[in-house]
Amino acid sequence: MAKFTKKKDGDLPAVSTASLPDIVFMLLFFFMTVTTMKDSSLMVENTLPNASEVKKLEKKDRVIYIYVGVPTQEYQKVFGSEPKIQLNDKFANVDEVGTFILAERAKKPQELQNVLTTALKVDKNANMGLITDIKQELRKVNALKVNYTTYEGDAFNNLQ
């Protein structure tokens, strides 16, 4: 009787998948740290202009966003094709900007209330009249720090 049974040919050892969870967890943690939650879905066209002399908008918790642009296809039937303001998840008029800013400011912790920045995410084809009105509203509620959010790039591309 043969003591040593010969292994069958072509029987590959199974690849150990024991470390797979670790790899996937590593990926998971990577994505959890470098990304941020989407806050609201866009209801307006939002092709930002380009600028080269930009600064990073750090510390997301100190930022209030205002979106401006032409409503997207599905909303155009109801809201027309003129540029509109989007605050959180709904369209708004210019005179609602002030109350929106005050409401958002009240939601933030006390120590941040004086250092808030308003990020204006405005489509590059919007007209300046609306922006001027928004800025006037911001001045009324004393939200003076604004950030014209842009893409980083050559500003030559803005006029197409």
Place this chain on the structure above:
Amino acid sequence: MRRTRENPEVHAGSMADIAFLLLIFFLVTTTIQTDVGLDRKLPPDVEDHINIHERNILRISLNRNDELMVENEVLTIGQLKLVAMKFLDNGGESVNERYCDYCQGNRNPTSSDNPQEAIISFSSDRSASYGMYVRVQDELAKSYHELRNREAQRLFGQDYVDMEKRYYAPETSDEVKRELKSRIESVREMFPMNISEAELNVSSKNQTP
């Protein structure tokens, strides 16, 4: 009856599936943050009357067709940076304590006295496009950065923009930050960014009786 001393092994085969599920959830609901932009400060909402010499104001206006006019002359956007730099760097004040000793402009007495008093007034038509507006802002920022870089190079041997970048970088230590802050402030003081965008009626001394 014999009992096995071994603990039953926890089945870890589905761990990968759970982790994948979480991973996919985070991939879908999050975005990589890429927010950059131009920081500006709006003037407070108070009516105050200021008296400024007309020569200290550079008037830029943008019309409904996105055309640019600077001091009654039609300019292309490419020329704006140099015109603004020339205006800011002029240093027309000749004697006394407001003389600008670091200015390298051509000391034209009909242009700005010194960079501290030079104001760029930028008004845009309501129908002008936002894209063009941002371009003008960008060009003005470029001219300020170039002048500030020049002075920072002369005083501290590094670019102003780099100093700012390092100041805002999270890995910079507090000690370095403090030093950078004082440097940045001193350069800012040399060329303060005075861009006025309100539909301001800057009444000039020349016109008021």
